[in-house]
Amino acid sequence: MPSPDEVLAFEALARCGSFTAAAEALGCTKSMVSLRLKALEKQLGAVLVLRTTRRLALTEAGQRLLPHAEALRQSLLQMQPAVDSAQCAVEGPLVVSTYVSVSQLLAPILAELAREQPGLQLRLEVNNRVQDPIADVLDFCVRSRKVHDDSLVARPLGWVEEALYAAPGYLAAQGWPQTPEELAAHRLIMDGSCLTLCRGEELRSLTQPAPLLDCNLYQNNLTLTLLGHGIGALPDFLAAPALASGQLQRVLPGWHSDRWPVFLVHPYRLPLPRKYQVFLDFVLPRLRAVLQAADSGALPSPMH
Incomplete structure (x- = not known):
């Protein structure tokens, strides 16, 4: 297959009419133009x-090739504006993936971004799989562990703490546990059948808990906890609104059952497309503020 440089040398000869003019147009030497034409x-x-001492003339084959060579040159000339448009425009599709529980924090932020940037076609994919932005064709995803991949950038968002909560009605009826060991007498709503609580360097494990429901979906666990079916192990940001409204109360304050970092992950690109930068500038501070507020026990509305 002919190389683009060879075809462009031919096109420049036909357009400029001489090796000297073609070389000037291409920014190379006359001998290089000649070598590319011969190749x-x-x-x-x-x-x-056809070369004569006075002028150049295209053969029939050259005349038939010329429209294709001209089309190649025009296509190449349009490449930079096309790339510039993609890099600079705040428009087009942008796909974000997150866990089910985090989606309720992210969705209002994305809705606000969509109002401010109507050119963006935002899509929020919600699932609990650990996704790879490159393999799954995602622009951004929220992950709960740091990545060790040079092709990805992981931007820290904050920390999530899982702790114990219960409805006031349940606690009034069943009593307040004062120590981790007393949880064995309560109905637990949690993911898994083993519960380990941490307070500083102190660890306490319940070796034979009897959970009311072993469920790996926090939203279901929150619903059951709000209905007074037991003590739920819930992430702080999920429990915070109900905690603030008095629908839930913290059980065993100071103890937590898990704590993990959260990252916003995206493919490594420099320079970043403009729509990426707009997304990061808008979403990062808002999502960080929500997680930080939940971690401190004062969750604001995600819209602020």
Whole structure:
């Protein structure tokens, strides 16, 4: 297959009318133009240009090739504006993936961004799989562990703490546990059948808990906890609104059952497309503020 440089040398000769002018147009030497033309003619198996001492003339093969060579040049000239448009425009599709529980924090932020940037076609994919932004064709994803991949950037968002909560009605009826060991007498709503609580360097494990429901979906656990079915192990940001409204109360304050970092992950790109930068500038501070407020026990509305 002929190289673009060889075809462009031929096109420049036809357009400029001489090796000297073609070399100036291409920013190379006359000998380089001649070598590229010879290579093209050899590749195609035809003489393309007739050379005389006074002028150049295209052969029939050269005349038939010329429209294709001109189209190649025009296509190449349009490449930079096309890339500039993609890099600079705040428009087009942008896909974000997150866990089910985090989606309720992220969705209002994305809705606000969509109002401010109507050119963006935002899509929020919600699932609990650990996703790879490159393999799954995602622009951004929220992950609960740091990545060790040079092709990805992981921007820290904050920390999530899982702790114990219960409805006031349940606690009034069943009593307040004062120590981790007393949880064995309560109905637990949690993911898994083993509960380990931490307070500083102190660890306490319940070796034979009897959970009311072993469920790996926090939203279901929150619903059951709000309905007074037991003590739920819930992430702080999920429990915070009900805690603030008095629908839930913290059980065993100071103890937590888990704590993990959260990251916003995206493919490594420099320079970043403009819509990426707009997304990061808008979403990062808001999502960080929500997680930080939940961690401190004062969750604001995600819209602020």
